Amino acid sequence: MALGKYDPERIENKWQDEWNSSRCFEVEVDPSRPKYYVLEMFPYPSGKIHMGHVRNYSIADVVARYKRMRGFNVLHPMGWDAFGLPAENAAIKNKSHPAQWTYGNIAEMRAQLKRLGYSYDWRRELATCRPEYYKWEQLFFLKFLEKGLVYRKNSPVNWCGSCQTVLANEQVEDGRCWRCDSEVEQKQLEQWFLRITAYADELLDDLKMLEGGWPERVLTMQRNWIGRSVGAQVKFQVKGMDEVVEVFTTRPDTLCGATFMSLAAEHPLVEKLIAGSPEAEKVRAFCRDVANMDRIKRGADDLEKEGVFTGAYCINPLTGREMPIHVANFVLMGYGTGAVMAVPAHDQRDFEFARKYDLPMRVVIQPKGETLNPAAMTAAYADPGILVNSGEFDGLENEKAKETIVARLAERNLAKPTVNYRLRDWNISRQRFWGAPIPVVYCEKCGIVGVPPEDLPVRLPEDAVMRTDGKSPLPFMDSFAQASCPKCGGPARRETDTMDTFVESSWYFLRYTSARLDTAPFDAAALKYWAPVDQYIGGIEHAILHLLYARFFTKILRDEGYPVSDEPFAHLLTQGMVLKDGAKMSKSKGNVVDPNAMIGRYGADATRLFILFASPPEKDLEWSDAGIEGAYRFLGRIWRLVEELEGALVAVKPCAPVEGELSPRAKDLRRKEHDTVRRVTRDIENAFQFNTAVAALMELVNELYAAKDELRTRPEGPRVLSSAVATTLALLSPVAPHLCEELWQVLGHATHLSEEPWPLHDEAALARDEVEVVVQVNGKVRGRAKLATDASEEEVRSVALGLENVAKHLEGKEIAKIVLIPGKLVSIVAR
Numbered sequence: 001m002a003l004g005k006y007d008p009e010r011i012e013n014k015w016q017d018e019w020n021s022s023r024c025f026e027v028e029v030d031p032s033r034p035k036y037y038v039l040e041m042f043p044y045p046s047g048k049i050h051m052g053h054v055r056n057y058s059i060a061d062v063v064a065r066y067k068r069m070r071g072f073n074v075l076h077p078m079g080w081d082a083f084g085l086p087a088e089n090a091a092i093k094n095k096s097h098p099a100q101w102t103y104g105n106i107a108e109m110r111a112q113l114k115r116l117g118y119s120y121d122w123r124r125e126l127a128t129c130r131p132e133y134y135k136w137e138q139l140f141f142l143k144f145l146e147k148g149l150v151y152r153k154n155s156p157v158n159w160c161g162s163c164q165t166v167l168a169n170e171q172v173e174d175g176r177c178w179r180c181d182s183e184v185e186q187k188q189l190e191q192w193f194l195r196i197t198a199y200a201d202e203l204l205d206d207l208k209m210l211e212g213g214w215p216e217r218v219l220t221m222q223r224n225w226i227g228r229s230v231g232a233q234v235k236f237q238v239k240g241m242d243e244v245v246e247v248f249t250t251r252p253d254t255l256c257g258a259t260f261m262s263l264a265a266e267h268p269l270v271e272k273l274i275a276g277s278p279e280a281e282k283v284r285a286f287c288r289d290v291a292n293m294d295r296i297k298r299g300a301d302d303l304e305k306e307g308v309f310t311g312a313y314c315i316n317p318l319t320g321r322e323m324p325i326h327v328a329n330f331v332l333m334g335y336g337t338g339a340v341m342a343v344p345a346h347d348q349r350d351f352e353f354a355r356k357y358d359l360p361m362r363v364v365i366q367p368k369g370e371t372l373n374p375a376a377m378t379a380a381y382a383d384p385g386i387l388v389n390s391g392e393f394d395g396l397e398n399e400k401a402k403e404t405i406v407a408r409l410a411e412r413n414l415a416k417p418t419v420n421y422r423l424r425d426w427n428i429s430r431q432r433f434w435g436a437p438i439p440v441v442y443c444e445k446c447g448i449v450g451v452p453p454e455d456l457p458v459r460l461p462e463d464a465v466m467r468t469d470g471k472s473p474l475p476f477m478d479s480f481a482q483a484s485c486p487k488c489g490g491p492a493r494r495e496t497d498t499m500d501t502f503v504e505s506s507w508y509f510l511r512y513t514s515a516r517l518d519t520a521p522f523d524a525a526a527l528k529y530w531a532p533v534d535q536y537i538g539g540i541e542h543a544i545l546h547l548l549y550a551r552f553f554t555k556i557l558r559d560e561g562y563p564v565s566d567e568p569f570a571h572l573l574t575q576g577m578v579l580k581d582g583a584k585m586s587k588s589k590g591n592v593v594d595p596n597a598m599i600g601r602y603g604a605d606a607t608r609l610f611i612l613f614a615s616p617p618e619k620d621l622e623w624s625d626a627g628i629e630g631a632y633r634f635l636g637r638i639w640r641l642v643e644e645l646e647g648a649l650v651a652v653k654p655c656a657p658v659e660g661e662l663s664p665r666a667k668d669l670r671r672k673e674h675d676t677v678r679r680v681t682r683d684i685e686n687a688f689q690f691n692t693a694v695a696a697l698m699e700l701v702n703e704l705y706a707a708k709d710e711l712r713t714r715p716e717g718p719r720v721l722s723s724a725v726a727t728t729l730a731l732l733s734p735v736a737p738h739l740c741e742e743l744w745q746v747l748g749h750a751t752h753l754s755e756e757p758w759p760l761h762d763e764a765a766l767a768r769d770e771v772e773v774v775v776q777v778n779g780k781v782r783g784r785a786k787l788a789t790d791a792s793e794e795e796v797r798s799v800a801l802g803l804e805n806v807a808k809h810l811e812g813k814e815i816a817k818i819v820l821i822p823g824k825l826v827s828i829v830a831r
């Protein structure tokens, strides 16, 4: 039977149907087997899969298929991060419901993923916009409410006018909305917050557990975002008033150098300090201007430092000197106490401020072997040193002085050690329709009342009509917003804000373990068996947002008693971008390559192969038409190889044992086969270097071509050739599964290659025949070396020159000539 032409579409459809009907990727809990949970960050159903997705999911699928062949019980699920604003915008445009757009897109994208042959357990598919999913999130919300882990607070929030909703701090990038890039304003609003700060220490400390498993740069980004700062709170008496100013400082050692005080414009003390003073109006005007400034700009290093004197003074608790109190634009109310003891000699911002307003400067930290002169300084001295001008503390190393000074002030109740975080609680209220409803009502009598768990889910109305003004329809729908109080039965108003969609993505990976369960969010046994995710794969853009929230959620669910480990993702791979002509593929740049077109033209296997071969997973990948063409040709080459050998092939497994005498050619091929198993396995185990793994396979295929005609006529030929072909197919199958399954069948196997074990190489097969070579220097025998029969000239020469006795006889001489007689002699002529 002739194989015919390599027709990817035919064989890919065939095997996708076959995998589907044989349910070979569906998995169950099986405590007798080791589990492996591999997961990609689930997509937002925007309409179509793009190359970035294909790359992400192809990497994950190779991992899944590889681990399955290694004997793991592999969980590899897929789902949809399905709530969010684009669905609402599309619904407004098309005068439809966001659900329609969303489910339509999911159907299309699901078909695309199936066409790529990914080995998902599709029974576990979930979409976060389904009530069967968000019902559990509402239940979590109620539990958190009971514990005080979620609370309502009136506070300044980030408002995106274009999205008509608030944003979490993590969703503001350089003062702009993470979604639409509009400038974010500050607004005062009552909102729901999740108390992520209660877990700040644990979120920081547990990053240690992830070292080695997560990219270092992601760990650093998380560390900086949490921003733990160790220091002290110090109290300053206000002169002539019964008030104190409390500051947070990381440098209590510089206290004697504090020459003035800087307050945030919103600091509550400002009004008291200026009451009745002639300067009051001027100070108020300054505060108003600063309060309206962008928060990001206010915190930026290059901000032009500005301020105004309040007319009041406080007293330095160590020196007893008076310090003028200013309001300064760079002091933020949301951090520390909103007040800063200004040490111009040792803090750059204070230095700039003091120079501008001609305020006194006092050096209290002296670098070793140098004397700083305040008048001549051009920048603050922020490095370590010895205390000076600090009375009894003079001569102390500044690190030591931090403790000593705080302890001394603590005796007078003027200071206490304090830890501060940059991390703020997570604002989860969104004024949007297409999100999970927050399950509370507001009763005139009882206040905030949680919806009883048995009444969950609070469903999004299916008959909602989108508004043309961009606002959520929920507050305007009496059928939704009017409720009765679960406690007193009186009239109540339902919460019409929905949850941030990042809440859904904070626990979906746990839900996959029992995605269809309808009596509880998780089946305890399944959760215990499958969690944590062993390998998580996704984009670096989630380094803070999603990954921090997911870590937090895992910890609070653990504390609710669910059997999850402390960290959700043991290993993280952040894949590089897909570029075309050096730029990230994007609609706006017009350099998008459509996966459908590539699959249509070259097939899913070639598309996957190109993407995995073109660069290591964590590096950027440059799209190349020649590259995918080359991938397609390589697959065709394997196809033709099997076609040409068809009559000579037998159904042996990879790395089949052979008996009897092997010809040198057969030995070589067998050695190459086993060496390829060793290399491919090592490359995958070592940070998933699929590109070099594929390169090794290409060498093996070349060797097969070179050996086939000679070997097929030898008695041991069919077995040796068939084993090498079987090995090629097994090793390549995670990357190009359809072609490999098909040819596996052609070899005569009745099993699915996807369910076969991964080949194991035999060390003995790697050994090469050796001969003893004599080494002469100027005609005299000076050494002997054991070398492989097929050692290269270069190898022979370097081994010969490296022999101790040979080197000794070459000392001080120049080599004129080296003559090689293969397998016998190395003759060196030296003068």
Ligand code: ANZ
Residues within 6 Å of the ligand: 229, 248, 249, 250, 251, 254, 264, 330, 331, 332, 333, 334, 335, 336, 337, 338, 339, 340, 341, 342, 343, 346, 347, 382, 420
């Ligand atoms: C005196 C001092 C002397 C300071 C010195 C620094 C160097 P991190 O590391 O980010 O926590 N600070 C405190 N609260 C602030 C606020 N609300 N807005 C702006 N700045 C604030 O920084 C802590 C330092 O930032 C604190 O230590 C304080 O200045 C300032 F040589 O106190 B320091």
Ligand code: ZN
Residues within 6 Å of the ligand: 443, 444, 445, 446, 447, 449, 485, 486, 487, 488, 489, 490, 492
């Ligand atoms: Zn009530």
